[in-house]
Amino acid sequence: MTQELRIPPRYLLWVSNFYPYKRAALALAAFAALPPELRARNPLVLAGGDWQGGLARARWEAARLGVERDTRFLGWVDDGWLPALYRHARAHISASAEETFGRNVLEAMACGCPNLLQDLPVLREVTGGAAWLTDFVQQGIAADALREMCVNDATTARLRTQGIVQAGRFSFVRLARERLAAILPLLVGCSPE
Numbered sequence: 001m002t003q004e005l006r007i008p009p010r011y012l013l014w015v016s017n018f019y020p021y022k023r024a025a026l027a028l029a030a031f032a033a034l035p036p037e038l039r040a041r042n043p044l045v046l047a048g049g050d051w052q053g054g055l056a057r058a059r060w061e062a063a064r065l066g067v068e069r070d071t072r073f074l075g076w077v078d079d080g081w082l083p084a085l086y087r088h089a090r091a092h093i094s095a096s097a098e099e100t101f102g103r104n105v106l107e108a109m110a111c112g113c114p115n116l117l118q119d120l121p122v123l124r125e126v127t128g129g130a131a132w133l134t135d136f137v138q139q140g141i142a143a144d145a146l147r148e149m150c151v152n153d154a155t156t157a158r159l160r161t162q163g164i165v166q167a168g169r170f171s172f173v174r175l176a177r178e179r180l181a182a183i184l185p186l187l188v189g190c191s192p193e
Contacts, residue, residue, distance in 0.1 A: 018054025
């Protein structure tokens with residue numbers, strides 16, 4: 001897999017389309033604050049489709065920060081590649097300013113990939129303590145967390161194990177049951193028009 005996509009065997013992973021609210025620039029800034037040798041050993045792989053020039057802006061930001069040599073932009077990746085990308089990553093990172101659910105976070109956990117995420121209420125709920133939450137706006141704090149994910153095997157092993165367990169609590173069947181349980185009582189009181 002890593003040879004076919006031309007990525008190294010150890011890397012940090014960012015998965016999302018390049019929407020403005022996903023804040024790729026903040027993830028790149030935290031990455032740029034790592035020591036050069038740590039960036040070289042743990043390059044940042046960004047996978048996702050372009051959105052209104054967001055991919056070009058992220059590439060420009062990587063060049064501006066001087067980390068283009070240690071970043072790899074895959075562009076749009078077929079869903080079939082995602083499980084392997086997550087499984088082989090040192091960590092999945094997301095600096096997103098908002099989420100409705102965080103599907104990529106759940107995907108990462110299900111594949112045994114530790115998450116380093118922007119601290120958002122919805123991501124606290126989805127991860128249930130099985131992720132490292134930080135504030136990417138505070139570059140130093142985010143960089144320290146990212147460095148810890150790169151060097152601390154005990155932390156990543158713990159998050160990997162907890163994430164798999166947490167991901168197992170989610171299913172489409174459960175989602176459908178919960179939605180129907182919320183909707184059906186509302187429909188009972190409705191009259192046909």
